[in-house]
Amino acid sequence: MFLGTYTPRLDDKGRLTLPAKFRDELRGGLMITKGQDHCLYVFTRDAFTEMARKIAAAPLTNEAARVFQRNLFSGTDEQNPDGQGRIMITPELRRYAGLAKDCVVIGAFTRVEIWDAQAWQQYQADHEDEYAKAREGVLPGLI
Template sequence: MFLGTYTPKLDDKGRLTLPAKFRDALAGGLMVTKGQDHCLYVFPRAEFEKMAHKVAEAPFTNEAVRAYQRYLFAGTDEQHPDGQGRISIAPELRRYAGLTKDCVVIGASTRLEIWDAASWQRYLDEHEDSYAQAREEVLPGLF
């Protein structure tokens, strides 16, 4: 399970150092793809394959399904961390997420998310008040 918030820097070559505590889980390969809210999702390869299988089973006769499949699969890049735990973020993925030097990597249970630091702060500012309200919708009766 991926948890926590980390603030690595994107280097001049477009490489990002993954948090050390996640490297073992990602050592077998990972998939970087466009996420919602203009962040990037990082899935361990096995987790991505499970999700991709479900997406591929959806009826491609549906226009929305085809569009989602195209966007997801065309925007995914397979990576293997180097000896220092770095991955290369493809230019198109950096553009999509608006990544600058200062990044934030958050654990989001089954995946990591990579955000531009300023975008992450804006997201937090905009959604902080709705967090308590969403609890009942996401987990009714739990608290």
């Protein structure tokens, strides 16, 4: 399970140091792919494989499924963190997410998300009011 918010920096070689709390779970390898909202998603290999099987099962006759499959699978990179917990973010994935130096890495329970720091701040500002309202639709009667 991935939780929390961290602020690592992307180095000049395009490497990002994963939060220490996430390293054990990602030590066996990970998959980095394009996420929604121009962030990157990081999954364990097992979680990605499980998700990919479900996505690949969509009928080829469904145009939306083809678009999603093509974008997801063509933009995925398999990584193994080095001894210092660093991963290499490909130039294409850095471009997609607008990553420069300052990044935000968040735990999103089943996945890790990597954001450009300014994009994350803007996303938070744009959606702050929606968070309070969404509780009723997402968690009716639980909180």
